Amino acid sequence: MKRIVVGTRKSPLALTQTEWVMEQLQKHHPDLEIGMEKIVTKGDRILDVTLSKVGGKGLFIKEIEQAMYDRTVDFAVHSLKDMPTEMPEGLMLVAITHREDPRDVVITRDGRGFSDLPTGARVGTSSLRRAAQLTNARPDLEIVSVRGNINTRLKKLEELELDAIVLAAAGLERMGWADKISERLPTDLCIPAVGQGALAIQCRSEDKEIRELLSVLDDANTRIIVQAERTLLGKLNGGCQIPIGAFAEFVDGGELQLTGIVGTPDGRTLLRESARGADAVSLGHAVADRLIEQGAGEILAKVREELNS
Structure with missing residues (x-):
């Protein structure tokens, strides 16, 4: 060929x-x-x-x-x-x-980090997953919907006079724009999208x-990691437009750890579950089941209903 x-x-x-x-x-x-x-x-x-x-x-x-x-x-x-x-x-x-940095990042006009954003700061993102987690951590934030490619969203930081925008680290790195990142958000604050990076x-x-x-x-290791995340997403019948996040990584002794979140877009409810295991598929099902026990199904059904109305 x-x-x-x-x-x-x-x-x-x-x-x-x-x-x-x-x-x-x-x-x-x-x-x-x-x-x-x-x-x-x-x-x-x-x-x-x-x-x-x-x-x-x-x-x-x-x-x-x-x-x-x-x-x-x-x-x-x-x-x-x-x-x-x-x-x-x-x-x-x-x-x-091979997976690049899976985290989300904050880009601000003055270089300050997430916790230093002023009260009532306007933060741009089109992701319900990001909105749910960021407003859960900071209920004072105003989330502004920002769509378009990376270049467009960076321009909107200035054009819409936003205090910050949130993007995926991997995309910025691949474009050679890592120097624009003000802060990489830790996964205990913002779980990334399934497969991000x-x-x-x-x-x-x-x-x-x-x-x-x-x-x-x-890349064999990346395939295992994302299989856990995608299994969780599949069990919850989610897509990239629904407020679901999952992050898997290998921890001590080669065991797999998976953390999943489901939230309401306003951040008032944020369910979070973690577990460890040897099998990616079993782990994905286990964490999804725990989220469902907490009420994830009801949250997601309500979000879908609101989106379709």
């Missing part, structure tokens, strides 16, 4: 991530020629409402998956946090790359040759 085509979103971050994957592939397969197909997704087209109001799962990937079905592209690069837990028939996650490489299940080419990019 001499030439394959990758599908990607058009955003600067998506292109940077895809170009990185292409470079890594060509290190392993020097003779391989890789073309790129830039695709606009529903999540990219609708920017005047919050992601949670757009609704549905896979807002940033469905059109790219269709291109794989149509055979205009051979594989795709996604941010793993954008991917639903259920894979469409005929497609598979062939590789999950890892890239997902997807292809058609039947394409054995392409699967073999792409499999060199799979």
Whole structure:
């Protein structure tokens, strides 16, 4: 196989991530020629409402998956946090790359950290997960919905005269903008999105040759970690627009620790559960079950009802 085509979103971050994957592939397969197909997704087209109001799962990937079905592209690069837990028939996650810093970060206009924000500070984010946790820690904050790619959101910090915006560390690092970060939020304050910081490489299940080419990019430890997080998300029937967070990591002795949160968007209720175990899937189910026992199902049902109204 001499030439394959990758599908990607058009955003600067998506292109940077895809170009990185292409470079890594060509290190392993020097003779391989890789073309790129830039695709606009529903999540990219609708920017005047919050992601949670757009609704549905896979807002940033469905059109790219269709291109794989149509055979205009051979594989795709996604941010793993954008991917639903259920894979469409005929497609598979062939590789999950080494996870970068999974944390959320605060960027402020004057460089101050989260705890130093003034009372009533205006904080920009489109994420219900971030809003729930940040207002739980600081009920005085005013959350302002901010959509768009990283460049757009950074501009809105100034244009909307916000005190801070909250973004994923990994995206800023991949763009070479880590120097803009005012503070990396610890996970005891803000649990990240499921899979945040890892890239997902997807292809058609039947394409054995392409699967073999792409499999060199799979990071075994990251795959285990995100399996725990994605199992929890699947059990709670959540997507990236719902206030659910999960963070798994290896701790002493190689055991896996998973922490999950479910909250109300206003931050008044925030459920948090942690557990340790050896098996990622069992651990994901266990933490999800504990959250459900605390009332996570009722919270999520109410959030979905409000979003659909």
